Amino acid sequence: MNYFDQDLTSLHADLVAKKISAVALAKATFENLREIDPKLGAFLNLNEEAALKRAAEIDAKGINPDNIMAGIPVAVKDNIVTKGLTTTAASKMLEHFVPVYDATVVEKMAANDAVIIGKNNMDEFAMGGSTENSAFKVTRNPWDVSRVPGGSSGGSAVAVASGQVPVAFGSDTGGSIRQPSSFNGVVGMKPTYGRVSRWGLIAFASSLDQIGPMTRTVKDNAAALNMIAGYDQHDGTSSKREVPDFTAGLDGNIKGMKIGLPKEYMDEGIDPKVREVINNAVKKFEELGATVEEVSLPNSRYGVSAYYIIASSEASSNLQRFDGIRYGFRADDVKNLEDVYVRSRSEGFGDEVKRRIMLGTFSLSAGYYDAYFHKAGQVRTMIINDFNKVFEDYDMIMGPVAPTPAFKIGDEISDPITMYMNDVLTIPVNLAGLPGMSVPAGFADGLPVGLQLIGKAFDESTLYKAGYAFEQATDVHKQTPKVGGAN
């Protein structure tokens, strides 16, 4: 079973009509995965025994006709903890870590009878934009296996793009859902900060992290966000706002919608072929009756610097918990307690994680705090104000997700700054806590290019409405990759 021809609505209809059972669906998913995934490396760890048992329980009680997620196979990024199922965050530090509780989003999957198939590869602790920072394996882009899948939720994007699962859940701190979605031609939503509980998401940067769904279609994505959104008493930053039905209002009608296109998102730093895809998308939105006008986000250019100071500072603090004592990797032949800390951390963390810890510790250290950490927080305020100003006159902002399509494996990994600049268009959204979505918009030399839709806080609904109208007016989402898609 691959998931190119059937969306959640059609799979759900088959499950309700008993044309297929949840067990048969899960078995077929693992069968296909075993054939496809050795070429791609999207999964770190499979949950086969438990998934089949769970599917049998779901069959036994019957598929709830009002629950579109019942019996649906889903994949989860490996920084989201799953009780009893090894969760590594793609780090040697957590190679043998077995969580004793489920993340809130995982509890919601279980409560909604979704079937967890396995855990996806990623950049270690979600730090990176190519999945090359995984301590365990290489993940390849199914459109061209010599290229990266993006990151850090690269495995999740590949699992969906190659038809291995219809839904995967990633996390996005600076673009980690949207950029791999763009690189793989799938729909990826980074919800508003506070929309989804972060309880059980292994913390990278707590003021920026959000969990979100990755799917083949916009409607499937809205259904998946319905499942995981909402207040959680375990996450004090989760919002008590009412969660709307995100699948409501997907009618293709966006007449009169006012959209801003930031000039900074279409400047010479963006690959001309990416700009062409975005310009064509703009034309399509205009044909659909929306107004698209140039706007400005003047401080977005400082986003990368502000982000790498803030995110690294928060990471340096969050990652102090890895000390080789209570869980995780402990170095051999240590002499004393200090040795346990230093050697376990030095041997357990990879280079990019160490770089971020060093940058964060430096930015927070005596004598540098004002010039770096505090200054970055001020620039963050200015970036938020830029968005607020645009949203006084516009319903939504759009532009590219990433400056280029997927690059070659090995091309950028040795140059941190080049790698960091991949996030230039996604970072401002995290700094402002806004919702952002990548929707497949076209191709550049056969590689997918995503269109980024950015909304007002807690207005994911407008992004879904616009994304759906655009998707239905194009055939981009019907294209399938070389590996898995067999075209």
Next chain:
Amino acid sequence: MAEERINADQVQHVAGLAKLEFTPNELETFTGQLEKIIGMFEELSKVDTTDVPATMRLSDDTLREATLREDKAVKSDDQLRRALLNNAPETANGLIKVPTIIDESGDGE
């Protein structure tokens, strides 16, 4: 390039704060990379942030009210205790074991 932004000694100092250690080769590579990244950060000094408050956390207006849950102890079972201890690198008698805290060689700090 203007004044040196960060040198190997400072990197060594920061590594100490972060409980990390580097070989001489790694130290050289990291110093070079951090120098470049911190150089990039310096573009922020061009931004006039006079009287601009810093954003350190995001708060939805509904978040301004306390969303703290009641601080109530929840009893856990022995199974959970065992599962937790299974993740510890070294245990003894149902407790987490660590090496001697004071270096016995006598030259400790």
